[in-house]
Each structure stands twice: as structure tokens, then as C-alpha cells.
Amino acid sequence: MSSPYIAAAEFAQTYGLVYFFVIFLGVLxxxxxxxxGKRFDDAARVPLRED
Incomplete structure (x- = not known):
């Protein structure tokens, strides 16, 4: 017999990993x-601007 806690833990371990991997790939x-690239280059230069 499987307790609800064990079932939930297995679900979270399996699909949580898949979920975070997909999010990681999306961010990458x-x-x-x-x-x-231009947007990130502009953001990288913000601290160096003298306004």
C-alpha cells in the first residue's frame, strides 16, 4: 500500500524535475x-552611464 505522502513525493520528484528543466531551457x-543581445548589452552598460 502506498500512502498519499509517498505518492505525492514521487509525483513531485518526477514531474517537478521535468517542470524545472523546461523552465531552465526556456530561460536559456x-x-x-x-x-x-542588444537589450542585454544596453542593460549591462547602465551602471557605467553618467546621467
Whole structure:
């Protein structure tokens, strides 16, 4: 017999890993997308601006 806690823990371990891996890949694709390069370069230079 499987307790609800064990079932929930197995579900979280399996699908939680898949969920976070998909989120990680999404963030990675967003960060490395070529059209976002200028935006990130501009943001990197904000501390160096003298306004």
C-alpha cells in the first residue's frame, strides 16, 4: 500500500524535475536568443552611464 505522502513525493520528484528543466531551457533560450543581445548589452552598460 502506498500512502498519499509517498505518492505525492514521487509525483513531485518526477514531474517537478521535468517542470524545472523546461523552465531552465526556456530561460536559456531567452537569454541566448540573438535578438535579445542588444537589450542585454544596453542593460549591462547602465551602471557605467553618467546621467
Amino acid at each position: 533560450v531567452y537569454a541566448l536568443w540573438p535578438s535579445n
